[in-house]
Amino acid sequence: MAGLEARVQAVQERIRAAALAAGRAPESLTLIAVSKTQGADAVAAVAALGQRDFGENYLQEALDKQAALATLPLCWHFIGALQSNKTRAVAEHFSWVHTVDRAKLAERLSAQRPRALGPLKVCLQVKLDPEETKAGVAPEDLAALAEVVRGCPGLELLGLMALPAPRTGFEAQRESLARLTTLASALPPAAPVLSMGMSDDLEAAVAAGATHLRLGTALFGPRAPKRESTP
Numbered sequence: 001m002a003g004l005e006a007r008v009q010a011v012q013e014r015i016r017a018a019a020l021a022a023g024r025a026p027e028s029l030t031l032i033a034v035s036k037t038q039g040a041d042a043v044a045a046v047a048a049l050g051q052r053d054f055g056e057n058y059l060q061e062a063l064d065k066q067a068a069l070a071t072l073p074l075c076w077h078f079i080g081a082l083q084s085n086k087t088r089a090v091a092e093h094f095s096w097v098h099t100v101d102r103a104k105l106a107e108r109l110s111a112q113r114p115r116a117l118g119p120l121k122v123c124l125q126v127k128l129d130p131e132e133t134k135a136g137v138a139p140e141d142l143a144a145l146a147e148v149v150r151g152c153p154g155l156e157l158l159g160l161m162a163l164p165a166p167r168t169g170f171e172a173q174r175e176s177l178a179r180l181t182t183l184a185s186a187l188p189p190a191a192p193v194l195s196m197g198m199s200d201d202l203e204a205a206v207a208a209g210a211t212h213l214r215l216g217t218a219l220f221g222p223r224a225p226k227r228e229s230t231p
């Protein structure tokens with residue numbers, strides 16, 4: 001894991017440089033370490049360097065890691081595809097969910113959120129590019145979904161998330177991501193969190209107004225193909 005510390009430092013430096021280039025305070029950015037397919041040992045090693053927020057895509061794998069790392073004060077973000085049969089575990093075991101894209105999921109998460117944990121922090125996943133995936137609410141349906149989530153007592157609507165089709169070059173990436181910023185500012189009242197920016201477009205995301213960067217490979221190195229959850 002010798003390379004890990006160097007990668008974490010390099011990422012922190014990239015974020016700082018991107019913030020300064022965009023005229024933004026580096027402290028206005030939260031780094032979510034995307035630890036899908038990484039073992040609990042790798043998460044613990046990054047946590048030991050001061051990283052607190054971790055993002056997971058695959059539910060069972062995430063639950064196994066959370067159990068192995070239960071003594072650490074980590075904040076877990078669910079960023080994977082969300083289906084109805086996963087909402088209870090997400091509501092019970094995560095602080096944030098970034099992939100709410102339909103009213104039914106919101107209502108289930110709210111009903112299933114243990115009250116003692118306080119509201120589940122929610123970002124609505126917006127589909128910016130029609131071809132990419134099925135996930136995400138269409139921009140024209142966003143305001144109605146936000147209204148539903150705001151009415152859910154177990155949820156706190158914090159912002160928007162996007163996973164746009166990959167683009168090459170800073171300006172193309174920035175323009176693409178800025179669509180999310182525009183949609184967020186049109187939501188009355190504005191939702192402050194913009195969850196966007198991955199290893200290949202973090203500079204553009206910061207320039208476009210991202211607040212929460214979701215970085216995997218830049219931190220952990222290349223991912224092995226997805227496996228069944230490992231010990």
Ligand SMILES: *Cc1c(COP(=O)(O)O)cnc(C)c1O
Pocket residue numbers: 034036057079080163198199200214215216217218
């Ligand atoms: C895997 C993943 C990331 C991180 O991607 P990298 O390119 O490894 O930084 C971010 N967001 C989501 C939703 C992901 O699935």
